[in-house]
Amino acid sequence: MLRVWCAVIAITLSSLTAPAIAAMSAVNPALMQNLDARPKNVVVLPPQVFVYELSAGGVPTRMGEWEALARSNLGSAAIRLAGEAGLFTARPAPDFGPEEQALIDAHLGLYERVAQSVFVYGRGEQSAWAHKKNEFDYTLGPGLAFLRERTGADSALIVLGSDFISSDGRKALFFAGLAMGMIMPLGQSFLALGVVDLRNGDVQWMGFDASSRLDTRQPEHVEELIRTLYQSWPGPR
Amino acid sequence: MNVRLALVALVLLTSACAPWSRVAPDSRHFEKRGDYTLEQPAGWVRRTADVNDLFLTRDGPALNTIVITRQPHDRKLPRTRRETRADMLPIELAELALAEWRSHESTAQLEVIENAPTLLGGRPATRVHIRYLNERGLPIERVMVACVDAKGRLSLLYEAPAIVYFERNLPVFDALLASLRFAP
């Protein structure tokens, strides 16, 4: 019994020290079949990531400063690593006026539903949904086409997600619980990155991460995440 | 909402997903014995374990759903706590549906796009089309066609985001409606 507990604690400790990225992706088969259509210029919309601290009691509190850090980390990593990997030239988005922003917000609301649907169904992992992998017609529609002229980009990269980070109290409780034979969940993050064709809104590629140890406040965590996700970008570099 | 996205992901990663089956072109026919038949849209996916008569989606429930529900009159509606009656006029049925939706937080600020009498399987029915905004400012549209008879109330509902998805599959919903036949 003691050896079992040591093993459990060792595994848990090791998972606490290194981010465990659970990366998944979906690629539009139309893009796979016509790699020349891959975007060359991509505008990165400001990441919309909500970062919470999970208290010992499991109460999430949004942390504004952590969010600013997470958004900055994600945005800059997405831009820099795309260039380093030779995927496309990525640029940050300009400031938008209220009407443009309202239109973008509505489309981000749609993107959220599209991302959820692609993650659960569109990757074709359930047998009844296997067809979606090839019949992949998820789209935001042409409503964001104005961004082509506005930014010179062919496509937009959109980042949405949540990161729940355990407080020190919660981590202490985790260990205490472990010693008493109880496992309580630590933090969890979920991120969806997607590239959409600005002409028609078609989803070209999506990458997802659902991991328990990613901390979006840490630049090196975020870099490793983006690098891993970008590996599923179709075609040669 | 991003919390919701994360929670959906968590639930689905860690638990068994609802069983689904795809509607094949040669198995579109659906019969609720002694009540009605209709033709399901080929290629859509049906949730097989569902409390409704039919729950269908093409791309995932967040992007489009068709839900068909038959309930007895004495099953009170959840918000208004009202029962339906077999002799209700279509306009009364519409009024009740709208009251139910207006009593729900997410649809309280709905806008009525259309509210008109129609026929369902040859019987007088109501067709109500609304739009509402979700918390992200995404407009969602919903069409309900419903009627009452001795068995209770029957409603067929189609909902999808107004951007792209609603118009895309409205003809599919209308075709399903047109295919409905009541048992003699």
Added chain:
Amino acid sequence: MMHVRLAGLLLILALPAGADEVAPWAHAVTAGELDSRERSLWQEADEFDQALARAGRVNTDPALTAYLQGIMDRLYPEFSGRLTVRLLNAQHINAFALPNGSIYVNAGLVARFQNEAQLATVLAHEGAHFTHRHSLQQAERVRNAAAFARVAGMLGVPLVGDLLALSSMFGFSREHEREADQIGYQRLIAAGYAPRESVKTFEHLQAEIRAADIKEPFFFSSHPKLQERIDNFTELSRDTDSGETGYERFVETTAALRLASLERDLAAYRYKQVILMLTTPAARQEYPPEAAYYLGEAYRLRNDAGDAERAETEFRRALDTAPRFAPTHRALGYLYFKRGDKAAAAERFRRYLELAPTAADRGYVEAALQEIPAP
């Protein structure tokens, strides 16, 4: 061994997380003056403001908004620019304060009152939640209470007393609500409002809750019970007879909102509330003649014994006093139609369509007319 572990865990969780009393604001603070905990709360509140606006929940009528803001600025002049009042397109009797000074009042709540002083009572109360930083205090309490609950639950130790403080996990605690009542009352007097009206504010709310036969709503669940508040305010205002009610200003500014509120209540089948409003003589006198139609509709929807007759009486009253108000003709048309008096129904339906040729429900009325044989 178990006791040692329990003590150890509770020690971890008992580390103070800033649950001390905090000093109230003395002026209109800016976000830059906050520590990181409170800044996070304010940021979340800012985003909630944006989300409400994006979802179309906020009533943007400039005259109404300016009116409400004027009352708040009169109550809290030193917080002008920080305490921001917005009207929500919602019918439930509710108002709430966010940590960043955003105060929201539901249209349904405003429509319940008879004068400005009664409305000011609510605004004064909500303003106090902001000035006394109740959100910050509550956030810490919730985190610690949840932690204790978690630990105790994990170890199978039954909770004693009100450690959980469940009521504090939703809205403000009873202590904060009492404090807001007291501070709000002082603000009401300082602004020159008639303090006696504060009693009527809660009497109106109590009457509505009883009429609608609902438990004191969620908004009130952590509040001192309404009767307690009525008693407190009655005691406080016992020897006061001064101050203004702002009656005429209120009636004029809120006329359209109150009528729209009747429509929205009916559309959501909140007919009990409509009956309460329109059978109270003091309230009824402030509505136009067509209000009889709304009362008739409320009776129709309630459908108790005798309500069909009451509905017809009210529809006829509306017909006499506001003959060009189209919905009355439709309502009578359906009443006669269901009674089998098709000729009378047809006459009413045709008049309805003459008065409202572009009515959205024209299709239903035409379908009904088609069922009526021509004379």
